[in-house]
Amino acid sequence: MTPPHIALVEDDDALRDDILMPWLLAHGFHCDGFGSAAALRGAMQKAPYDIVILDVGLPDANGFELARELHRTMRIGIVMLTSRDATTDRVRGLNEGADAYLAKPVDLDELVATLHSVLRRLRPEPLVDNVWQLTVGGWCLVAPNGRRIALNVAERKVLGLLMEVPGAVVPRADMAAALSEDIYDFDPHRLEMMVHRLRSKIADATGEALPLRTVRGTGYVMMT
Known part of the structure; x- marks a missing residue:
């Protein structure tokens, strides 16, 4: 099976490149990092992604609006990752099409589990009951x-x-x-x-x- 292809849109270079991407790579995800919405859009013209991990506070776009755009134009998983953890923000993110909304600082194991949960919706797999x-x-x-x-x-x-x-x-x-x-x-x-x-x-x-x-x-x- 092709490894899940993840786009990580996060303008904090240290968080993106030194923490999140190495963790995702170590858990079997093919991950590309971007610091802006423009960089993401440019990459999506060349290759598809299974899931986008999306920060709300990007330098060139509103993350909520970008989530709505992605949700309406393509079949893709969306996981919002942001320091804005108010209930109103969480509800807005889910209403805009996000599959999950995680607040920073995120638990890395929770992030991986969330990505697998989203993948189950995107790539349903036949499983045998009652076995490991x-x-x-x-x-x-x-x-x-x-x-x-x-x-x-x-x-x-x-x-x-x-x-x-x-x-x-x-x-x-x-x-x-x-x-x-x-x-x-x-x-x-x-x-x-x-x-x-x-x-x-x-x-x-x-x-x-x-x-x-x-x-x-x-x-x-x-x-x-």
């Missing part, structure tokens, strides 16, 4: 109860290996090779801590325990 599965190019894990959690690069690699061969043991060496270019320089405790954090993260987000079992001295297995 990866979707959206492997960047999102779906629990049997339908709840989803966005994955970072390392989590995606590890779960991809495990879910490719359900019921079979994946050796620690194979997982280390996926996470490092030099497995001999890879700290095995890093893998153990990552699996521990991943289990906790998934349980907190989905309310279900990931059926991942440790095979002592060998590796891990995803139970079916």
Whole structure:
């Protein structure tokens, strides 16, 4: 599946280039950054986007008016990201066509989860009920109860290996090779801590325990 293509329209260079874009890239999004409405319009003449993350206070446009323009002229997801968090502003943004309205400072995990939520509307995918599965190019894990959690690069690699061969043991060496270019320089405790954090993260987000079992001295297995 083609990675979701995101346009990030934010005139704060540090926030856009140093914080938001690296986080989105690390979670599987193809992201282009723009500092103005004019730059966005120019780029959209050359390539389509799945979602626009849009600041309200742009130097050359009103973000609410731009959201209305995008909503009326194309099929695209719109996530407004702004320091204006008054209820009236939030309601206006949603009325102008935004799929979501997030206030700064934004929680980065919430931003990623919101983008996946918007993508589900834009790219509906057939899912099998009552099983654990990866979707959206492997960047999102779906629990049997339908709840989803966005994955970072390392989590995606590890779960991809495990879910490719359900019921079979994946050796620690194979997982280390996926996470490092030099497995001999890879700290095995890093893998153990990552699996521990991943289990906790998934349980907190989905309310279900990931059926991942440790095979002592060998590796891990995803139970079916």
